[in-house]
Every structure is written in C-alpha cells, then in structure tokens.
Amino acid sequence: MLIIHNISSLVTVRASSLPRFGQEMDNVEIIEDGYIVIENGKFIEIGSGDDYLKYKDAKLVSGKGKTVTPGLIDCHTHLVHAGSRENEFKLKLEGVDYLEILKQGGGILSTVEKTRLASFEELYNKAKKSLDIMLSYGTTTVEAKSGYGLDVETEVKQMEVANRLNIDHPVNVISTFMGAHALPNEYKDRREEYIQLMKELITKVKYEDLAKFVDVFCEEGVFSIAESREILEYAKTVGLDIKIHADEIHDLGGAKLASELGCISAEHLLASNKENLIELAKSKVIAVMLPLTSFNLNKDFFKARFFIENNGALAIATDYNPGSSPSENIQLAMQVASIKAKLTPKEVITAVTINAASALGINEEVGSIEEGKVANFVIFDSPNLEYIFYHFGINHVESAYINGKLAYINKTSEGVHNETL
Ligand code: NIG
Numbered sequence: 307m308l309i310i311h312n313i314s315s316l317v318t319v320r321a322s323s324l325p326r327f328g329q330e331m332d333n334v335e336i337i338e339d340g341y342i343v344i345e346n347g348k349f350i351e352i353g354s355g356d357d358y359l360k361y362k363d364a365k366l367v368s369g370k371g372k373t374v375t376p377g378l379i380d381c382h383t384h385l386v387h388a389g390s391r392e393n394e395f396k397l398k399l400e401g402v403d404y405l406e407i408l409k410q411g412g413g414i415l416s417t418v419e420k421t422r423l424a425s426f427e428e429l430y431n432k433a434k435k436s437l438d439i440m441l442s443y444g445t446t447t448v449e450a451k452s453g454y455g456l457d458v459e460t461e462v463k464q465m466e467v468a469n470r471l472n473i474d475h476p477v478n479v480i481s482t483f484m485g486a487h488a489l490p491n492e493y494k495d496r497r498e499e500y501i502q503l504m505k506e507l508i509t510k511v512k513y514e515d516l517a518k519f520v521d522v523f524c525e526e527g528v529f530s531i532a533e534s535r536e537i538l539e540y541a542k543t544v545g546l547d548i549k550i551h552a553d554e555i556h557d558l559g560g561a562k563l564a565s566e567l568g569c570i571s572a573e574h575l576l577a578s579n580k581e582n583l584i585e586l587a588k589s590k591v592i593a594v595m596l597p598l599t600s601f602n603l604n605k606d607f608f609k610a611r612f613f614i615e616n617n618g619a620l621a622i623a624t625d626y627n628p629g630s631s632p633s634e635n636i637q638l639a640m641q642v643a644s645i646k647a648k649l650t651p652k653e654v655i656t657a658v659t660i661n662a663a664s665a666l667g668i669n670e671e672v673g674s675i676e677e678g679k680v681a682n683f684v685i686f687d688s689p690n691l692e693y694i695f696y697h698f699g700i701n702h703v704e705s706a707y708i709n710g711k712l713a714y715i716n717k718t719s720e721g722v723h724n725e726t727l
C-alpha cells in the first residue's frame with residue numbers, strides 16, 4: 307500500500323467518468339491537505355487531513371507543498387517516425403507555407419522517406435527517447451499515429467513499434483492508423499487506388515489488432531472531404547473508432563464531417579467556422595486543441611473559449627511530430643493554451659485528463675483520481691495548480707506514477723521521499 311499524504315493541492319477531476327462539457331470543465335475538485343491511498347495499482351481512497359493514519363504498514367510519501375493531478379494524457383501525437391526537419395526552420399522564417407513545403411515533396415513526405423528506410427529498432431529507440439521525455443513532463447498515456455510509411459510494410463512497422471512500446475515502456479501507448487496522412491509520390495496519379503489501399507489496410511488493422519483508431523488528414527491538397535468520408539465511413543463499418551485532422555489550415559468543413567460521422571474526436575479546427583463548431587459541440591465530438599502547432603506554425607489558435615461557451619468538450623494535446631510541432635512538452639501546451647485561448651487552469655487540467663481520456667475511449671479506467679481507477683498520477687513541485695501555469699516554460703514534475711508504481715523521478719528530487727526507481 308502506498309499513501310501520498312498532506313498534499314497541499316490534490317486536483318482530483320473526479321465525480322464522473324464522462325467527458326466534461328462547457329462550464330463543467332471549470333468545475334474541478336481541489337482538496338487542500340489531501341491524501342490518496344493506492345493498492346494493487348488502483349486508487350482505493352481519497353481523503354483529507356489525518357484520516358490516512360488508520361492504515362498501518364503503508365509506504366508514506368509527503369505531498370506537503372505539492373500539487374497532485376491525474377496522470378496527463380497526450381491524446382494526439384505522431385510519436386513513431388525517423389529523422390528531423392530542422393532544414394524547414396529557415397523556410398518557415400522566410401514565410402514559406404507549411405502546405406507549400408509538402409507540395410514540393412518536403413514536409414511529411416521527407417519524413418516518409420526516412421521512416422521507410424529506418425529499421426524497427428531505429429524507430430523504436432527514437433520513439434522510446436520521446437516517451438521518456440513525455441513521461442518526465444507528466445504524460446502517462448500517449449496516442450501514437452502512424453502515417454509516415456504510406457505503404458503497407460512501413461505503416462505496419464510504425465504501429466508495431468507503438469504497440470511494442472506499450473508493453474515495454476511504463477507509459478501507455480494507444481495506436482492510431484493514419485495511412486491517409488499524405489498521398490505518396492508513387493500514387494500521385496492514382497488517388498482512387500490509394501483510397502482502396504487504405505481500406506485494405508484498415509481491414510488488416512482491425513483483424514490484426516494493430517490500432518484502436520483511424521485518422522485522416524482532411525486538408526486542401528491532401529485528402530478531400532469526399533475522400534476522408536469514404537475512408538472514415540469504411541473504418542466505422544469494420545468497427546474502428548474514428549478521428550479527423552480537420553480544418554487545420556483551410557476551412558473545408560472537416561468539423562461538419564466529424565459531427566456527421568460521429569468521430570470520437572476532431573483535431574486542430576483552427577480554421578473551422580463558428581457555425582460548424584456549434585454543430586460539433588452539439589454532436590458531442592471532443593475537440594482537440596493543439597496549441598504548440600499554432601505557435602510553431604505561427605497560426606491562429608483554436609477558438610476554445612467559444613467552443614466551451616457553446617457547451618463543447620475540449621481536450622488539449624502536443625501533436626508531437628517532426629514538422630508542425632516538434633515538442634513532447636505537454637506542460638508547455640497547457641500553458642500556451644491557457645494564455646492564448648484564455649482558458650482557466652482548471653479547464654486546461656480537465657482538457658489533458660478526463661477529456662483527453664474520453665478522446666481515447668479510456669475514461670472509465672483513467673483520467674481522474676477516484677476510487678477504483680488506475681493509479682496514474684503526477685506530483686508537481688508546485689503549491690497549487692495556478693503556479694504551474696504562472697511559472698511557465700519549465701518542468702514542474704517531481705515524480706510520476708503509473709499503475710501505482712513510481713515511473714519517473716526528477717533528479718533533484720531523488721532521495722526526497724527515499725524513493726528510487
Ligand atoms: O498534425 N497535419 C498533419 N499532420 C501533422 C504534421 C505532420 C508533419 O508535418 O510531419 C499535424 O500537424
């Protein structure tokens with residue numbers, strides 16, 4: 307048994323396993339001088355004061371001066387890929403458009419070239435390094451999209467790396483198939499054939515259990531509304547849940563498509579018009595804001611305030627990838643989202659816990675600190691939740707626990723609780 311006691315600020319986000327919509331996002335329970343009791347990898351009691359003293363023989367860790375939250379959930383990343391694209395940095399500063407770089411065979415397609423050439427081990431080692439970084443920032447669950455193979459062999463390799471890391475690494479990894487991330491050069495004049503290939507691959511993904519979700523990059527010059535619809539409808543018929551990269555740069559009506567098809571989540575949405583966002587909020591699709599992508603591409607930010615005011619459920623993620631968002635730092639995403647979209651720290655913590663869990667269909671198991679749920683949580687070296695946002699750009703994590711076990715401890719905190727990994 308493990309007890310974290312006298313926690314200055316225990317942010318439970320409990321009271322429901324459902325996603326939180328609208329005003330509910332700001333209604334977050336914070337217990338002062340709280341404690342949590344963990345046994346067999348689950349939370350068995352949440353309380354305050356000295357009541358925890360009734361438990362004998364427990365390992366005790368002091369939470370004095372600390373903030374404890376549920377483990378953070380990064381529900382949108384492109385974790386598994388090869389190489390990097392710092393060569394695009396200069397082009398970006400010169401104002402060359404993201405889609406223009408892709409059109410010239412760079413961008414996503416240059417990462418595809420490198421990923422096809424990389425071995426399983428190379429992809430595994432690079433992704434593992436990123437998972438270590440994510441964990442150090444408090445992320446305990448990560449979604450990982452394929453989409454840098456664009457052929458059967460490499461797409462499968464990417465998903466297998468994600469699934470292997472889910473077993474080997476303490477962080478939970480949930481795999482998404484995103485073969486429709488770009489049209490590979492060899493299919494340039496055969497779009498329809500590529501869509502057929504996607505359908506074949508989706509069937510394989512389902513029957514070989516390679517991924518839980520299917521995602522499509524619906525964007526001008528990438529996949530149209532009609533093509534996205536065809537792929538996602540097919541995924542639904544084989545029984546996979548669907549996601550969509552929608553209206554990232556142009557307002558093609560991706561948000562509307564997400565409502566119509568009943569996607570579990572819709573991502574980016576920077577360019578979506580207000581009417582479609584209202585529709586999206588009504589249809590209960592979770593909107594995933596990716597603030598680091600907006601920051602890094604120097605674009606607008608998702609109208610998250612508007613979406614919440616229309617009773618929408620918001621999640622926030624890093625979009626970690628080698629092009630539009632080469633950062634694993636979920637705390638930075640939280641801070642930028644708060645400042646740029648005027649979201650309260652409580653709304654943001656909801657967005658990276660229970661709502662992110664809902665975007666991944668795991669909200670019954672994780673996403674809040676409550677009795678019976680899996681004991682994934684983070685101890686921040688911060689006296690309250692607001693301080694984490696206020697003192698920005700640094701890492702506040704002291705330690706992170708997954709399944710009730712210490713998974714990460716900040717070097718400077720080693721020994722503070724007599725803990726080692
Ligand atoms: O979510 N927009 C499409 N996919 C990624 C970027 C991928 C890349 O640039 O390599 C995104 O922004």
Ligand code: FE
Nearest residue numbers: 382384551625
């Ligand atoms: Fe993305």
